[in-house]
Amino acid sequence: MDVSKLANTVSESAQVISDFLQQQNLKLSFNVEDPDATELSGPGAKQFHEARRRIYDTALTLADLMAGDLAMLESYNSADISAAVRIANKFRFAHAVPLSGSISYDELAESVGLSKFTVQRVMYTLMGVHIFHQPKPNNVAHTRLSHKLATYKGIDAYLTMGQEYLQRSCYHIADALAKWGSPEDPRKTGFNIAMGTDRAIFEYAEEHKELHSIVSGSMEYMSSYKKDGLISGFDWKGLGDATVVDVGGSLGHASKQLAQQFPRLRFIVQDFEVTCQKGEAALPDELRSRISFQPFNMFEAQPALPDRKVVYLLCWILHDWSDTECSQILRSIAQGMKAGDRIIISEFVRPEPGAGSLWLERAVSRSDTYMLSGSNGRERTTAQFEALPRMADPRLRLVDITLPSDSWTSVIEMAFDEEKEKF
Numbered sequence: 001m002d003v004s005k006l007a008n009t010v011s012e013s014a015q016v017i018s019d020f021l022q023q024q025n026l027k028l029s030f031n032v033e034d035p036d037a038t039e040l041s042g043p044g045a046k047q048f049h050e051a052r053r054r055i056y057d058t059a060l061t062l063a064d065l066m067a068g069d070l071a072m073l074e075s076y077n078s079a080d081i082s083a084a085v086r087i088a089n090k091f092r093f094a095h096a097v098p099l100s101g102s103i104s105y106d107e108l109a110e111s112v113g114l115s116k117f118t119v120q121r122v123m124y125t126l127m128g129v130h131i132f133h134q135p136k137p138n139n140v141a142h143t144r145l146s147h148k149l150a151t152y153k154g155i156d157a158y159l160t161m162g163q164e165y166l167q168r169s170c171y172h173i174a175d176a177l178a179k180w181g182s183p184e185d186p187r188k189t190g191f192n193i194a195m196g197t198d199r200a201i202f203e204y205a206e207e208h209k210e211l212h213s214i215v216s217g218s219m220e221y222m223s224s225y226k227k228d229g230l231i232s233g234f235d236w237k238g239l240g241d242a243t244v245v246d247v248g249g250s251l252g253h254a255s256k257q258l259a260q261q262f263p264r265l266r267f268i269v270q271d272f273e274v275t276c277q278k279g280e281a282a283l284p285d286e287l288r289s290r291i292s293f294q295p296f297n298m299f300e301a302q303p304a305l306p307d308r309k310v311v312y313l314l315c316w317i318l319h320d321w322s323d324t325e326c327s328q329i330l331r332s333i334a335q336g337m338k339a340g341d342r343i344i345i346s347e348f349v350r351p352e353p354g355a356g357s358l359w360l361e362r363a364v365s366r367s368d369t370y371m372l373s374g375s376n377g378r379e380r381t382t383a384q385f386e387a388l389p390r391m392a393d394p395r396l397r398l399v400d401i402t403l404p405s406d407s408w409t410s411v412i413e414m415a416f417d418e419e420k421e422k423f
Contacts, residue, residue, distance in 0.1 A: 001065065009058045016051035020044050030130045030143040032100075046405050057358045084125040086163045089156065093122070094142070094149035097132065102141040157217025162370075165201075165211065168194040169373035183376065184322035190373040201374045202320075206272060216275060219250040222316065229407025230254060230315065230346045236262045242309040243268060247298050247317060247333065251279040252291055254315045254346070259287050270296035298329050302336030310337070315346040319367065320377040323384075323391060330392035330414075337395075337416040345412040349401060350379045360408050389414055 021027060023044065028037055037052055064072050088094065096111040097103050105123075109116040123140060126132050132146045142150070149155060172190035180188040186200040197204055205211040241264050246255045249269040259267055267290060269279055276293035283291060302312070312333045318326045333343060348364045351357070364379045371377035380388075382401060389396035399413040 001061070003062070003065070006058050006062055010055055010062075013051035013054040013058075016047055017055070020048040020051075030133070030145070032142055032144050032147045034144065036144060049405060053357060053359070060358050060362075080125055081129055082163070082167065084122050085131070085159065087122050088126060088131070088149070089159045089163065093119075093132075094146050097140055097142055097146065097150070099142065099147065099150065102135050102139040104138055105140065106138075108140055152221065154217045154219075154221030157214045158221040161214050161218040165191070165194075165214075166370045166373060170369055173369070173373050184324050186322070186325070186375040186377075189376055191375070206274075212274065216251055216278065219316070220253050229404045229409040229411060231257065231261055233346070233402045233404040233407065233409075233411030234344055234413065236265065239309060239311060240264055242266075242311060243305060244311045244313050245270065245302070245305075246313045246315070247296075247329070249279075249313070249315065250275060251282060252293065254313065255291055256284070256287060259290055263290075265290070267291040269293045270298065299325075299332055302333050304336045304338070306338060310341045312337070312341070312343045313346070314343065317347075318345060318377075318388070319347050319371050319379050320375050322376050322378070323388065326388055327392040330388060330396060334393040334396055334416060339416060339418040341416050342399075343396070343414040343416075345385075345414070346409055347412070348379045348408070349385065349403070349410040349412070350381045352381070357408075363408060385412055 017028075020040075024040070024042060026040070027034055038049075040048060067075065091112040091114060093108070093112060096108055103111075105116050105120055109119045112119065123132055123134075126146070127134060130143050130145060131149070132140055133143050135141045149159075169190040172193040175193050176188060176190045179193070186202075187198055189201070191201050191204075192198060195204065199207065205215050236258060239262075244255065244258065244265055244267045246252065246267055246269040248271055249255055250271055252267070252269040255267040255269050258265060269276065269291065271279070271293070273295035276295050280293045283293075298317070314329070318329065321329065330343070337343075348360075348367060350364045350368065351361050353361065368379040371379065378384075385401065386398050389398055395417050396414050397417060399415045402411045402413075403409075404411070
């Protein structure tokens, strides 16, 4: 690799970043009062985010080149940051640090019930990745990220889901493969070994209220920062007076975001009965006339809605399942569809190694490993998404895959051709 060329990419992209920030009278830092670069908008924002991604990808490559083989391996095989985040989450560090100002290590240690020495050790690890900072000796204050740990709704559930379930399950993937080989069965996974159960993860969650609540809260948090691609990646406004069936829509996070943007759309959120009850109870009054909840099994045939245009939304659903289950889900939806209806899928599309963004490649691979650990699901390539409708029902066809400029998440559109014969 040409190091000078990589450095020039960073330099040229940094100038685009600098020009945008000057126009907006903004600066980038890890401080609470300064904006998260991923959330910036306005004139020139598209070029800004393109430059930001180029810098991110190039910096990852440069860091690996400069680290050397063994240091790179040690870094990617380490568990120190994950352990520190788990300690901070379990003992509520972020909530014990004042949202403005600072707190001494002595006061923080007393608040969380650990020794000052232990708190300092954990904090030093976290500060190395810009979670908290030390504004003066013996004091701790929030960075923007640690501030979010204390204030973002659902982030506790998101971290707990990762630390207590997914990471434990990932550790046992090798054991599951040694025991069962490479099955598509969602009951033969790292999760099953980690939790000592023969139930699939969603069956287990339905039987264990704590995990069910964690899954719902985690979905709420994820929807808060992955919504833009869904909103901008499809012409929702062009649907007019249509109905969106949010299949496996949890508490209705995606539907609520879409409803606020597109007032002519109505929504039916489908999920487990207990989830629907919680979603209904939490629904804002201003959306009750447009969003309803329906207990429904996504593997059963969708009821026909002949009097209206319908879009079936699958937001972070198919990656939970193997091709066999995904085909059944799509086949069940197709049974209720008519000409003009659509299926919209919001998920990662896995890039070929080295073909695009290194950050996206790593993010998708991380998610893919989680899916393998929990349910034998997967993140899919373009070719694999193209194959799904053919496997499910010949009347389904893939129309388009869009990666919006404001998102790492793609929007996959499928249409229904009534004239073709079903299986």
